[in-house]
Amino acid sequence: MQLILIIEDDDQIARALAIRLKANGYNAAIAPDAVCGASLARSMKPDLILLDINLPAGNGFQLAETLFRIPETNRTPVIFITASMDTNLLAKANDSGAAALFEKPLDTEKLLASIAQHIRTQRDIASV
């Protein structure tokens, strides 16, 4: 079963995401801030990370940069989620190497499709 790490400071949103992911056959873990997120990502080696941009203890972009540098997580797809979407953010997310960017309130169907696709792509790459 694939593991998805949710790094999100709003515990209700994190919980809702976890329920949704479990219902779709994933394991889900939750980290409420950037420090905790980095440490869990390192120890659990998730298949994909859902990363909120506005986080306590460092923002999502900084954390993503760190994650892409660590050997344990440098190939893990990262999907950003944010409540304050603007075009700058979209460009920044693209530049950061993130797999996708989703705006809150989330379009759950599209998010699940994107998660499935990126996990599949990553698995294909790994098998080659």
Add this chain to the structure above:
Amino acid sequence: MNTCPEFFNAPILIVDDQDAIVLLLEEMLRRAGYVCISSTKNPHEVCALHRLHRYSLIILDLQMPGMDGFQVMEGLKAIETSDYLPVMVQTGEPVQKLRALQNGAGDFVSKPLDLAEIVLRVHNLLKMRQLHLDAEIRTKVAEESAQTLRTALQKVRDLNREIQNFYHTLSHELKTPLTSASEFVSIVMDGLAGPLNEPQMEYLGIAKESCDQLRRYINDLLDVTRLETGKMSIEFQMLSLAPLVERVVKMLSPAAAGKGLRLSCDCDANLPAVLVDRQRILQVLTNLTVNAIKFTAAGGHVRLSLSEAPFTLLAKPCPPAQFVETIKDMCGVPPDRFRIGIGKSARMAP
């Protein structure tokens, strides 16, 4: 001569080494009505006196022993902050007159003195001095007003930025709880918390729809902020408008039916593609159609038509000339090739 009483209070200094001339000028000016007249025979003390009394006029002899009038004028220039020197020279030599004027003197009188002429010239010089001071004051007031306006403008800009930041933060703060509300409603509706009966499903559907509506309102709020900060981005692409119009009609048909209205579209399928931002044009069409639905009485008919028509038929509120030029410049479609018309049975809307 049209002068107010204060005019004659103007302090005047007579500088001449000859007692007779000083007395003559004093007497003449007194008779003309001037009341604040002083004199000195010592050119060395003129600058000190002027610094102290700030004379409105100094009648200055050019030829004096020890220090001539030109040297006195140089000293006065250092005192006067403006380039205007309140000095009238008296001289018998024509060459000196010109030199004095070039050195900043306001006027001159020739020796031997013509008394009537002196009175007139004194009056004129004092008048000029007054106008000069008035102009200075006005300039100062105008500069102050301009500065006040600049400060006010800056304040408005700062305030505007604060308001925009506030809206941005507000919409962010609103979206977070909305996301969780919307997610949990969806989770329950999808049966992830157990089976639901029909009324439960219906009521949650209403809650979900309200969440969606709230999300749209928050996005509108953000759009306004983006428009005001110039951060609204437009992504142009060549598109056929007909599918977009049809999509809007399909999307809003339930709303129209709920109000007892007929909503239809009439699209000419052979229209050329145009350069538009897909999301924005959808937003415009949706807003216009929602408005048309809102303001049409039950039993009415809201009709969206897309056809070729001269651009002069466009409604006034959107600037047709600019719009036409934009379209023409960017996609090569002649400016009068198409028109988006949204009409309803009661009256034609833009």
